Amino acid sequence: MNIALESLRPCLDGAVPAVVATASPDGTPNVAYASQVHYVDPEHVALSFQFFSKTRENVLAHPYAQVQVIEPVSFRHFRLKVHYLRTETSGPLFEYMKAQLAGIATRTGMAKVFALRGADVYRVLDIENVDPRLLPAPSPPDALLKLRGTLDHLGACDDLAQLADRALAALARGFGISHALLAMLDESGGALYTLASLGYPASGVGAEVALGEGLIGVAAREAIPVRINHHTGDYTYHAALHVADPASPRIPLPVLANPHSQIAVPLMHGARLVGVLYAESEQNAFFSHADEDALVVYGRHLGALVVQLAALPDDAEPARVAPASTPSGAPLAVRYFAHDHSVFIDNDYLIKGVAGSILWTLLNEHAASGRRDFCNRELRRDPRLPLPDFGDNLETRLILLQRRLAERCPQIALAKTGRGRFRLELARPLLLNAA
Structure with a gap:
């Protein structure tokens, strides 16, 4: 042969x-x-x-x-x-x-x-x-060269938030991808949540996809890349899928209404699934076989970087920051539901799960003692938080919380004061209520 x-x-x-x-x-x-x-x-x-x-x-x-x-x-x-x-x-x-x-x-x-x-x-x-006289098709753009350009644009990253944003921006420069998102595996191992996105009107940060559902979920469950190069009307292969409980609060996944090309690539660190990189296009046949191969390599590189950055030690002391201002104005009503750790602010859904539990813990600690400065180390040891004994995605949950607050409630913010350290900043007073 x-x-x-x-x-x-x-x-x-x-x-x-x-x-x-x-x-x-x-x-x-x-x-x-x-x-x-x-x-x-x-x-x-x-x-x-x-x-x-x-x-x-x-x-x-x-x-x-x-x-x-x-x-x-x-x-x-x-x-x-x-x-x-x-x-x-x-x-x-x-x-x-x-x-x-x-x-x-x-x-x-x-x-x-x-x-x-x-x-x-x-x-x-x-x-x-069958007919050797016919000339082959012109060679497509070199996917290895695209990958090299993408890695050059990615560069060195100091923390996970920077990595998430630059990983998607680099895809635009290297592969010409205009729409993409990064989803991370949650603590249960049964779903993924959106950490960053590119090219959509709404970021969709916090949107969830169950394992095995749609391209993203199948790529995660099977730990394989999945590529579709034509428009599909089959709803089970759209990326926007349901959360496990349809009655629970939901953040819409930021995807194209009618993608004509889609690819989902698992982020792997050895045999461990870290998350999924998803990209799509309104053009047919946008992703070639060679693109798929190159993006698989990129996904493994990102998976290794995520694990590496998450393992870096916290700074011993917080950086010097300006004194916090005194909250003013009408109080924000913050309501917490313990059964799913969901948080609502002035009756608008903000976040749930581990990120919701973290926010509720920080707000109660501040209300009780006036504390504003916190570190990841103490959160990992806090028995009030539903963190698993295995793995560590606390940093990605904090990034998720920071971004949801910036989008939905900028009067509450988590400002970074060093590696593994942050400050709770409040522009308005709070009324806390546990349902």
Whole structure:
């Protein structure tokens, strides 16, 4: 096999349908279109199994087939001789193909017909260029060069807040991505929350996505990148999804109403999931296979940086800051609900969960003692806070709280006074009420 399978990845995005030829045990041929041919690794592809068709019947009886794929733009045809091995009905490969099929189905007007039953895995035995006289398509922009430019723009970061913002801004410079968000895994490991976003009218900071829901949730649960290069009408593959309890307060996820290209990449540190990087575009086929590979590397780099910055020690003493001003004006009514640690200010929802519990603890400490200066170390040890015994995402929760306050209630602020240290600043007096 002189042609490398990985060189055919542009043919395997579903832009042009593939053709599959099989034969029954008595030699009767059958030719049919394949909705999806997916690159698995340098020796294997997977075909979508949607119907109990003649193709399926033939392959189970005689596990050899030929698949013809077409390279978009150049329209070069390649013929793959393949051997059927197995069918996967769950797991990362199945979930990736299920997501991609949703986009292909909508683009072809078959959204109500296509339903993935399994991913049929084949070993590729040989690849033939049907007409070698045709010239290849022009090379796409170098994704490795894009990645290098992105890392150059990212530079060195001193804290997690700076990293979150610069990680997204660097994507705009390196990959031309206009809409993206960074979601972090929460303490329970069952959901993610938005820490930063790029290009949306509302930041959506604090918006949640459950593990396994939509592109972001599937990428997190399976720890795989998921890419769709066509508009999908399947709501389960939109990024904006429901919180676990529909009756609970909710912050809308800041996503495009009709994205035509989407990609979700897990942020990994070794085998540990840290979060998910999600990007989207209103253009079809915006993200190439090479872009996906480069963004996976970027996601692993970001995952390592998040863990590294979170592990840095707190400063021993706070930096010198100007004396706090005395709160004035009408009091703000702050109401706290212990069952989900949600906080409302003047009846408007602000935050819940660990971040809500942190804010309530700080406000009560200030009301009782007048304290304004705090450090992360004491919060980690505070039994009133629902922090897990394992892991440490306290810093990201504080960033989330700072940003929600800046957006929704600037009269209350957390001002950084050093690494792992901050000051509670109040512009108006407070009335605290625990429901």
